[in-house]
Amino acid sequence: MLIGEVARRSGVSARMLRHYDALGLVRPSGRTVGGYREYSAEDIRRIFHVESLRSLGLSLRQIGRALEDPAFAPSALVSDLVRWTEDRLERDQELLRRLRAIDASAPTGWQDVLRVVELMQGLSSTSATRRQQAVLTRPEGASVPAELLAGAVLAESDPNVAGALRWALARSGSDALATLAAGVHSEDVDLRRRAVLAIAELPESPGAAAVLADALGDPDRTVRGHAALALGRRGVTAAVPTLVGMVVEGSHDVDAAEILGTLSRDVECADRIIAALVDELTAHAADSGVRIRLAQALVELRGTTVREVLRQLAHDNDPAVALVAAAFVGVLEERSAKGGGDEDS
Known part of the structure; x- marks a missing residue:
């Protein structure tokens, strides 16, 4: 079979077939009287073997070794190909991410594109200072x-x-x-x-x-x-149980107490918050630190119920708790005297 017909049937261009011949990868078994390359059925099978290995990413040199060296083991090479392909895919994914980011910025000119690329390069730096500068110095x-x-x-x-x-x-x-x-x-x-x-x-x-x-x-x-x-x-009251738990745990308890105070402006929510804090006082009767934090949360609230709870705590068996509660009772009384509004509403 002549080179032109082989090219048509195999899908491999005549130019590539000549290249395979020059490399000694697939040499036609014969020549016509006129000197043209003539391929046998075995030659054509070898062409398909070459193309199959090329589809896996092997170089022509690696393909030559695979076909000629009986001792050439595929396992190590295939493992390398897997690793190289994974690396290439990772690079391609990064490129795709960058292109999508640029596209999402709706650039009106190449300067816009360059600014986004510069930001991405800054954010990918190993230097925290450079990453921060990339964010803060953008136009x-x-x-x-x-x-x-x-x-x-x-x-x-x-x-x-x-x-x-x-x-x-x-x-x-x-x-x-x-x-x-x-x-x-x-x-x-x-x-x-x-x-x-x-x-x-x-x-x-x-x-x-x-x-x-x-x-x-x-x-x-x-x-x-x-x-x-x-x-x-x-203003989402569903957060109340977690906020009360934060006061108990001592995790951002000051912030949590202030927010509970704000939420308690709603009378129904205030009743829930007070009840939850009182329950925790009972549950942690032996933990001075927790009870002091709960007292600090109570003083952020309004209402005679809060003042009554703190008055009871002012006589607590724990001197530290009693001292803090007594001080908070004084704060509430002073607030009420100034017209701060300490009555249940």
């Missing part, structure tokens, strides 16, 4: 894809850089909730913590409260705490 008003910033927030372990990223994300005006919400459901607890903290600092957006409410059930105390503080600041 005012420059469009940055929310997905890019959100992805950087989820990946950032340095607290200073993470703070700068959350600040930039919150003021970007873009909707990054979908990316951050995926982080809230990650198996990586550090990633969940970063995601909830970032959502907490976003301007209120539809769906954010629902994501944070889901995080109240997270097994990690820090995740639950970030979610409860954010929800409480937004």
Whole structure:
């Protein structure tokens, strides 16, 4: 079979067949009277073997060894090919991520493209200082894809850089909730913590409260705490049990107590909060530190019930608890005398 017909039937160009011949990879078994290459059935089978190995990513030199050296074992080479392919896919995924980020920024010119590329390069630096500078020194008003910033927030372990990223994300005006919400459901607890903290600092957006409410059930105390503080600041009373738990645990207890005080402006919610705090006082009768924190939370609330509970605590068997409670009773009485409004409403 002549080279032209082999090319048509095999799909391998005549030029490539000549190249295979020059390399000694597939040499035609015969020549015609006119000197033209003539391929046998065995030659054609070898061509298909070459093409099959090429489809796996082998170089022509490796293919030659595989076909000629009986001792050439495929296992090591295939393992190398797997590793090289994985590396290439990783590079391609990174390229795709960059291209999508640039596309999402809706660039109007190449300067916009270059700014986004420069930001991505800065964020991928091993230097925390450079990553932070990349966020803080971007031009005012420059469009940055929310997905890019959100992805950087989820990946950032340095607290200073993470703070700068959350600040930039919150003021970007873009909707990054979908990316951050995926982080809230990650198996990586550090990633969940970063995601909830970032959502907490976003301007209120539809769906954010629902994501944070889901995080109240997270097994990690820090995740639950970030979610409860954010929800409480937004007036969501579902955060009350977690906020009370934070007072008991001493985790951001001052912030939690202040938010409980704000939520207690609703009379029905106030009754729930007082009841929960009193229950915890009973449950931790032997823990002075917990009871003092609970007293500190009570003083943030309003109502005669709160004052009565603190008066009882002022006679507590624990001198430290009694001293703190007595001081808080004085604070409430002074507040009432100044017209601060200490009556149940």
